[in-house]
Amino acid sequence: MSNRLKTLNTDPSGDFLLEGDFARELYHGHAESCPIVDFHNHLPIKDICENRQYPDIGTLWVCSDPYKHRAMRLMGLPERVISGDASPREKLDAWYGVLPQLICNPLYHWSFLEMKRFFGLDLWEEHVSAGELWDHCNALLQKEDFTINSLLKKVHVTRASTSDDLLDDVRLHKKATEVSGINVTPSLRGDSIIGFQPSWMERLQAADNSLEAFLDAVSKRLDAFGENGCKLSDHALDNGFAFKKTGKERAAGLFGRLGSLNILESIELKSFILEWLAREYARRGWVMQLHIGAERWTSSRLRATAGAAGGFACPGSGCDIRSICDFLDAVDADGQMPKVILYTLNPADNAPLATMTGSFSESGVQKIKFGPAWWFNDHQAGIEENLEVLSSYSLLSQAIGMTTDSRNVLSFSRHEYFRRILCNYLGKKVDKGLLPKDPVLLGTIVENICYANAEKWIYE
Secondary structure (H helix, E strand, O other), X not given: OOOOXXXXXXXXXXXOOOOOHHHHHHHHHHHOOOOEEEEEEOOOHHHHHOOOOOOOHHHHHOOXXXXXXXXXXXXXXXXXXXXXXXXXXXXXXXXXXXXXXXXXXXXXXXXXXXXXXXXXXXXXXXXXOHHHHHHHHHHHHOOHHHOHHHHHHHOOEEEEEEEEEOOOOOOHHHHHHHHHOOEEXXXXXXXXXXXXXXXXXXXXXXXXXXXXXXXXXXXXXXXXXXXXXXXXXXXXXXXXXXXXXXXXXXXXXXXXXXXOOOXXXXXXXXXXXXXXHHHHHHHHOXXXXXXXXXXXXXXXXXXXXXXXXXXXXXXXOOOOHHHXXXXXXXHHOOOOOOEEEEEEOOHHHHHHHHHHHXXXXXXXXXXXXXXXXXXXXXXXXXXXHHHHHHHHXXXXXXXXXXXXXXXXXXXXXXXXXXXXXXXXXXXXXXXXXXXXXXXXXXXHHHXXXXXXXXXXXXXX
């Protein structure tokens, strides 16, 4: 297979994905210059604190990207050049060799945007070999303005919330903000709290083996997150999530038998703690993110080889809407529901979850947002469907934009990808006579979706 890329007729720095004049006006006149607020990503906070300088483009672009790893497996490449002990150069060569075969996959678009936006390589118009790309990018990566923080500033990131375990040292975020000049805050990844893994529980150092001591220890750590700027939590309600309203006395008894609970008892205990956490988040003014419907347990072999986030999960079956409603109703009944962002991995749940944004209204407050297209849905068709669902079942004008949900700093170009698709979506409706050709109205809505809605609703 040739390691050279085929020339395309579209320039990603110009009118890529913008099919009409009004779409281009919306993007270039409004969306393009909006700052980026990324409220859910997995950037390593240590890298930002140390302003990491990447050793080579293979390490930066390929080695830690499960999206690329999944595509490479689909092409039949050996695991050694995916997650194994191959050198970064070997992994770069392997990835670059399969890239031309990924036509119509979002990775095809993302990769060209990443190279164009960060490294000035126009792979749409130029034939660039793997060796030429390696040399060009590596030379730039040695410069001071190609550290992780400089790369974030290249695409105008002004705020980023990383994903952090309850026991992580969130004091680092203040240092990261000082070093980077970007407002970097923690976001609590709360799955460990209801995972009850013995090693994690031991590190939590609760005073005794009681529910009260456990909740007290968790509360102290929540305080630490709040003191360091946390405004968001995140819970994965994976495939099979169920909720059962459970009282504290019953939960305390179940907690005392950790390790010997059956499935139904485990659901009861987790339901109690999840409800308690939601109330704690509401008291602190945090937004609770619910990522719904992933099936993470697929290949045990790949999990053992590549790790839990190795790029082999899939969407689960449609979620239990009744359980989601019961959970939200439990904390809404006495006015203690936090703001909530609902994400779904299964598109079959788009309509009910988007509609749910109007099911728990509270005077003067938008309580629920339908989140952006997530994970396997953050391609062009998935984003367009997300926008259509928001338009039909909720309010598109109140959408909160895009997140990267990524460990790779180059993935921040996906905000541009989303913005182009958004402007084209609206532009086509104008062209069909379905919306007024009003650049002030629609331009303001675009700016709100791309930046202001998330900034105000989450952080103010």
